[in-house]
Amino acid sequence: MSRTFVTRFAPSPTGYLHRGHAFSALTAHDAARAADGRFILRIEDIDRTRCRPEYEAAVYEDLAWLGLRWETPVRRQSEHMADYARALRELAxxxxxxxxxxxxxxxxxxxxxxxxxxxxxxxxxxxxxxxxxxxxxxxxxxxxxxxxxxxxxxxxxxxxxxxxxxxxxxxxxxxxxxxxxxxxxxxxxxxxxxxxxxxxxxxxxxALQEITHVIRGQDxxxxxxxxxxxxxxxALPTPVYRHHRLLAGPDGRRFAKRDRAETLRELRAGGVSPADLRREMGL
Missing domain, CATH: 3.40.50 (Rossmann fold)
Known part of the structure; x- marks a missing residue:
């Protein structure tokens, strides 16, 4: 495994990103930058019944608006099914x-x-x-x-x-x-x-992307x-894990797609800036 600090943000394009996604992405991105490491974006699109091209396009747009930069090309899980099939075959x-x-x-x-x-x-x-x-x-x-x-x-x-x-x-x-x-x-x-x-x-x-630190929510x-x-x-390497707190709304419920949490697209259209979001999240 590379000794360079490498972390990732890995959303599933099954809906538009919300505050909770922004917090996780910014937390991982900031950690990589602080460690002079690498930040990787991965698209976890194996659920072909719920993943949509428009949601994936919005991921790139929203993260760029937040000021994040990531390595290219972006790994899309749907394009690497052979890698998973090999692992599954070995276990079987x-x-x-x-x-x-x-x-x-x-x-x-x-x-x-x-x-x-x-x-x-x-x-x-x-x-x-x-x-x-x-x-x-x-x-x-x-x-x-x-x-x-x-x-x-x-x-x-x-x-x-x-x-x-x-x-x-x-x-x-x-x-x-x-x-x-x-x-x-x-x-x-x-x-x-x-x-x-x-x-x-x-x-x-x-393992394939040499992730050294998995930074994600406590869920x-x-x-x-x-x-x-x-x-x-x-026989794969084990990353270090950093689970972070979950953002919640005024009602105490954590932000989630299924609860129709206000999306980053909606916040942007309403005049909220990335700096506003950072202050609200305590970043």
Whole structure:
């Protein structure tokens, strides 16, 4: 891994950017500049049903308006599916994945039926070979899930998995922390109709782009546990993590696309300047 400080901002173009995105992008950009390092923009557009060209174009426009500069060419995940397929194939060949044919609803119902505390997250197992073959041939949809049981055997346990938190987790976590991938259960790494899921794509990208510091919101703190596991299984380097506070509106709710948070385009049209935003955010 390069010893130069390298960080990134990696939005998904599924809507227009808002204050929360601006805060995260500015925080990462400022950190790279302070360290005389590199700032990378990555477009995480693997969700082809929700990502749109107009949203991606707006990402570039909004970040340029904020005064950010990034390296080119920009990595677009949709153009690098072969990289993720190689990682997925490696995990599958080592027996670390299994096909899961259950729907999200079926899994939620199974967890709900379990005795209290006995099954807080989903952990499954491969189907018998003949049944799996029959269902694959029938064209039934499935997801590739990471088997925590198989991963634990491959690593000889999770006790040695740690990561460095230079920012702060939601409960004030900081320093050298234990990774606890069991908290997430058997996560989905790919679906039949989508070649890769977020967790796998992000660890592959961070390694290929030599990211030394992952700077992102506290809402993604829990994702670090399974991502650290994937780094160990694929022999990928582990970045330093800096999770930052989340911006919230007057009602106390954090800014989010799904809640129709005021976009940067709307703020700009209303006469707000990048300097105004920086002051409001305490940057």
């Amino acid at each position: 060949e080592r027996g670390l994945l299994y096909r899961c044919f259950r729907t999200r609803r079926e899994i939620a119902e199974e967890i709900e039926r379990a005795p209290h505390g006995a099954m807080e997250v989903f952990r499954g197992a491969p189907l018998p070979a003949d049944e799996e073959e029959r269902r694959v041939e029938a064209g039934e949809p499935f997801a590739w899930r990471l088997s925590l049981d198989a991963a634990e055997r491959a690593l000889g346990g999770f006790g040695a998995l740690t990561f460095v938190e230079e920012g702060e987790g939601p409960a004030g976590e900081r320093g050298v922390l234990p990774a606890r991938p069991e908290l997430g259960g058997d996560v989905v790494l790919a679906r039949k109709d989508v070649g890769v899921a977020y967790h796998l794509a992000v660890v592959v990208d961070d 993604l703190f829990e994702a670090t546990h399974v991502q650290r596991l994937l780094q160990a299984l694929l």
